[in-house]
Amino acid sequence: MTTVIWADQEDIPANDRGLAYGDGVFETIRVQANLPTLRQRHVARLLEGAKRLRIPLDSELLQSVIAEAVKHYARPEDWVLKLILTRGSGGRGYRPDATPAPRLIVSAHPMPPMPPSEGVDVCISSHELFVHPRMAGIKSLARLDQVMASQAMPDDCYEALMVNGAGHLLEGTRTNLLIRLGEVWLMPVLSTLAVEGTMQAHVVSVLRSQGEIVLEQDILPAIINQPEFVGLWLMNSVVGIVPVSKVDCLRLPVNARLATIVGQHLFME
Template sequence: MAGLDVIWADRQDLPASDRGLAYGDGLFETIRVEGDQPLLLRRHLERLVAGARRLAIPLPPDQLQQLVGEALEHYGRPSAWVLKLVLTRGSGGRGYRPPAQSRARLVLSCHAMPPLPAPGGVTATVASTPLVVSPELSGLKSLNRLEQVMASQHLPAEAYEAVFTDAGGRLLEGTRTNLLLRFDGQWWQPPAEGVAVAGVMAAALADGLTAAGERVRQRPLPLSLLSRPECEGLYLTNSVIGAVPVRRLGCLHLPIDNTLATICDPLKLPK
């Protein structure tokens, strides 16, 4: 059963028997591509391979790398675009229990680059329902995204993002972004074990800041921190937009800090 079943989204349809469609049994990656140059590709593929290992989905890394190369040639265009990879356990009958043997399926698709947020800062809101992250699934960019769908469905028209807290009111992440807080001259991120998605841009920024001599810490982020005078700025980060400051979260107006751009450009970080 070695190897992958491959679906090119512009040529083929996904079988109705696919476990990703039936149960969300799979993972995905969303990769920004500039022409034929994918940003943070190594980190994306490493996350996908590690996630597949955790879910016991057979994924040959060499074939994955080859298919991504083919996708860059097949879908490539001169401007910025987005390559999406969807990995599922494949087809496997009815019922939650995976088959003893399965052949994983990889769907490759091309998407237009979404409009980028204003560099001067965006408005965000706090999601009305806390995000509960299962320790067994923490960090995985899985196909199970109903909490994010619901929060996005209720997003006010003027808001760019909905930010989740945990049950204790501590900041976790956005529906499609990770958080980076500048506080008292340091950079703080929520603890990795508590977030639903371990973002590749969040990791790349932490490495870039550390290499530049900045101090980056993981620690709980109570919402009350944003009202303190030591708060210097809150950023939303992901691999498509890079990093954008939040100028207002709900009714709270936040300082805009441009320090990050002077230290490391999120879109020019090492792969």
């Protein structure tokens, strides 16, 4: 049975496996006008992550907790709902109990500062990202690669873009990416990503519904030097879509094409 922990009312035991081993998954959901955005995509990803880690989680319980959290933390301004699912308590040692008692930890957080609409400066991280195929896509609690890349990021950079051992662009420390090259949109191969972003999935779905071509392929950073390069966008479910105006020392073209196409579809799912 899953125990629900309200972070503003209860403490988390020190022997929780999420704390000891990163044994769990999490979601961060933007709440606008006290409505969770991209709710079903977040629910689906959390349930998929729990399934792959073999942590039992009831779908109805999850939905009811989200509804209760929106009422519990209701406020006039936008805010962020965070859900952390751990396998629960366990003794010293990696091998989990055959019958876990999971914890679902619920907390509310203020919105981070919104990035400027004219674009953000980013850098290419020197910290390579290696994604194990069995962990690809799920938002696990094991985020040390992202922590280290963020720690090394210059203060004047909004985001650090991470590459794999082959030098292919994968994602930012907290964002996914999309590139416009000529008449098509390009994204990294989903099976190579640490996190399959809910916002990225939503944007791609909207683009394809509008007749746009979106391709998955390996992408080298040098793509931004190609004559056909139109633009680079970052995205996550909290800040939405963010155009990139500079990568390291190279200025990029910035336009409103992606925001125009996605338009009012952005937070309506």
